[in-house]
Structure formats: C-alpha cells, structure tokens
Amino acid sequence: MQENLKQCLHCTKKITGRTDKKFCSNHCRSSYHNILYGDRSNYMRRVNGLLMRNRKILSDLFELNRSGATIPLSELYLKGFSTSHFTHQQKKSGSLLLTYCYDYGYHFIGKDTVKIVQQFNSE
Ligand SMILES: [Zn+2]
Secondary structure, three states: OOOOEEEEOOOOEEEEOOOOOOOOHHHHHHHHHHHHHHHHHHHHHHHOOOOOHHHHHHHHHHHHHOOOOOOOHHHHOOOOOOOOOOOOEEOOOOEEEEEEEEEEEEEEEOOEEEEEEOOOOOO
C-alpha cells in the first residue's frame, strides 16, 4: 500500500485515507477555520470598536457644544479619537470636507481645530 505523506493542516498529524483530505478529523477542520476566521472577525471587531468610540467622542462633544463651538483636535485625541477611522466623507460647498463616524462628523476649522456636526437622515 502506498504511504500517505499528507499532514493535517491543523495538528500536522499524518492523514490517512483519502488523499484530498486536508485535516485528520472534523475537530481539526473546525479548529483551523475558527482560528483563520476568528482572527478576521477580531480585526473587524477592533475596527468597529474604534469607529464606535470615535462616534461616542463626537456625539459627547457635540452635546456639550450645542452652540457650535470649535474644538481643538488635541481634545479629541486625548479622548482616544482616531482620525484614520471613519465611515464616510462628504464634500460640501466646494472645499468643505466632512468626515463622519456613522451619524456624527467633523470638519476642520483651521489647522488644529474642528467643528462637530450631526448628520441628518435627509442628507
Ligand atoms: Zn489534525
């Protein structure tokens, strides 16, 4: 009988039987996929967490500054804001760029100050 030299992708045990098998058992197959796709959903969970935190920071500051005051960007950073995570951007009246995290967004007023806006459903 020909020796099968294939190894299980998960536990590296030698696989017996059909040569197209990648795993020695169903248990190894599901463990392997859990690790693979588990990592991917961890990544998505992390990004979602950052976006939710950004949104919370924006909405809190928006509530505190209903008058439409400008806020130093450093204040957002202090709270853990990440400018590289946002859901969408919108260009308004020419050069004004609004950056949103879900329904709250901001735009720059000068170099280090932002104004926070709330997106309405009609927009
Ligand atoms: Zn295995």
